[in-house]
Amino acid sequence: xxxxxxxxxxxxxxxxxxxxxxxxxxxxxxxxxxxxxxxxxxxxxxxxxxxxxxxxxxxxxxxxxxxxxxxxxxxxxxxxxxxxxxxxxxxxxxxxxxxxxxxxxxxxxxxxxxxxxxxxxxxxxxxxxxxxxxxxxxxxxxxxxxxxxxxxxxxxxxxxxxxxxxxxxxxxxxxxxxxxxxxxxxxxxxxxxxxxxxxxxxxxxxxxxxxxxxxxxxxxxxxxxxxxxxxxxxxxxxxxxxxxxxxx
Numbered sequence: 001x002x003x004x005x006x007x008x009x010x011x012x013x014x015x016x017x018x019x020x021x022x023x024x025x026x027x028x029x030x031x032x033x034x035x036x037x038x039x040x041x042x043x044x045x046x047x048x049x050x051x052x053x054x055x056x057x058x059x060x061x062x063x064x065x066x067x068x069x070x071x072x073x074x075x076x077x078x079x080x081x082x083x084x085x086x087x088x089x090x091x092x093x094x095x096x097x098x099x100x101x102x103x104x105x106x107x108x109x110x111x112x113x114x115x116x117x118x119x120x121x122x123x124x125x126x127x128x129x130x131x132x133x134x135x136x137x138x139x140x141x142x143x144x145x146x147x148x149x150x151x152x153x154x155x156x157x158x159x160x161x162x163x164x165x166x167x168x169x170x171x172x173x174x175x176x177x178x179x180x181x182x183x184x185x186x187x188x189x190x191x192x193x194x195x196x197x198x199x200x201x202x203x204x205x206x207x208x209x210x211x212x213x214x215x216x217x218x219x220x221x222x223x224x225x226x227x228x229x230x231x232x233x234x235x236x237x238x239x240x241x242x243x244x245x246x247x248x
Contacts (some may be wrong), residue, residue, distance in 0.1 A: 027230055028056040029069040030101050034081050036073035047180035051196045058194050079103055087130060088116050088123035090219045092212030094236040095129035096121070097200050102228040111226055119219035132235055133200040136161075137179025139172040139186065140194045146170075151190065158185035169194070173201070202235030210242045217246070 032052045039046035043053055049070075056066050072079075081101040086109070090096050102108040109123075116123040139160075145151060148165035155163045155172045159182050162173040174182045176198055183196040208216060216236060223229050 023225070023227070024059060025056075025061050025065060026227065028052070028059060028061055029065060029072075030081065031230060032056060032066060032069035033073045033079075034083070034101055036070045041070050041074055047183075051180075051183075054193060055195050055197065084108065085126070085130075086112050086123060087126060087128045088112075088121055089129065090116070090119065090121040090234065090236075091215035092206065092208045092236070094121075094206050094208060094212075094216055094234050095132045095202075096219075096223075097130060097133065097233040098223060098229055099231045099233075100226075100228045101230055108226075108228045111228070112223065115219065115222045115226065119222055120215050121219055130200070132204070133202055133233065135176050136199060136201050137174035137176055137182065137196070138199040138201075139174065139179070139183050139196045141170040141172070141190055142194055143167070143169050145190045154186055154189040155182075157189075158182045160186075200233040202233075205235050205237035208236045208238045208242075210245065213238045213242055213246060 032049065035046065035049040035052045039049060041049070043050040053066055081103055082105060084100045084102055084105060086098040086100065088096050088098070098112060100108055100112075113123045141151060146154070148163075148170070151165060151170045151172070152163045159178055160172045160174050164171045164173075172182070172186070179196060179198060183193055186193065213236075216234075216238075220232060220234070223232050
C-alpha cells in the first residue's frame with residue numbers, strides 16, 4: 001500500500017462496513033449540501049456537486065439521501081460550513097493532509113490536534129507538509145470501463161496528464177484546473193466516472209515499517225472517525241507484506 005495512488009491509499013477512507021455506513025453517508029451528504037449551496041443545485045451546471053453526487057453513488061448512497069442533501073442547501077436555515085485544511089505529521093515521519101468541513105473551526109482544530117498528539121504525531125502549521133504533494137485532479141474508473149490501452153487513449157484524447165491502471169481500476173490524473181473539463185470529455189467514450197475530484201498526490205512516498213504502520217493506521221482511523229473530517233491524504237508507503245500481516 002503506497003501513498004501515491006488511490007488504490008494504494010493516497011486517500012485513507014474506511015470502506016462501507018455497516019458500522020461505518022451511517023457516518024460515511026453523513027460526510028457525503030455534507031459535501032453535497034456544501035457543493036449545492038456554493039453553486040447551483042443542478043449537477044449539470046455545478047461540477048463540484050456533480051463530483052459529490054458521483055462519490056455518493058459510488059458508495060451506494062440512496063437516491064433519497066442525495067436529494068435531501070441538495071434540498072437542505074436551499075433552505076434559509078441551512079447550516080453553514082467552512083472548508084478548512086489541516087496539516088501534520090504522523091508516526092514514521094509521514095506527512096498528512098486533512099480536509100474538513102466544519103461549523104466550528106476552534107472545536108475541529110482542538111479535536112484534530114488531540115488526535116494527532118495521542119497517536120504519536122503532531123499537527124503543524126498551514127504549509128508545513130503540502131509542499132510534499134501535488135494538488136491535482138483525479139478521475140477514477142472501474143476495470144469495467146475498458147482495458148489499460150483503451151483508457152489511456154481516451155484519457156490522452158481528453159487532455160489528461162497521466163494514467164495509472166491496475167487490476168483494481170484506472171486512475172486518470174489531470175491538472176487541478178482541467179479536472180471537470182477532462183471528466184466531461186471522457187464520458188462519451190468511457191461513461192460516467194466512479195469519482196472525479198481534486199486530490200493531493202505525494203511526490204516522494206515515505207517507506208513505513210510495521211511498527212510505524214500500526215501506529216499510523218490508528219491515527220488515520222481516529223481522524224476518519226471525526227465527524228468534521230472529509231478526506232485524509234498521506235505520503236506513506238506500506239509494503240504489501242506488512243499490509244497483509246495487518247489485515248489490510
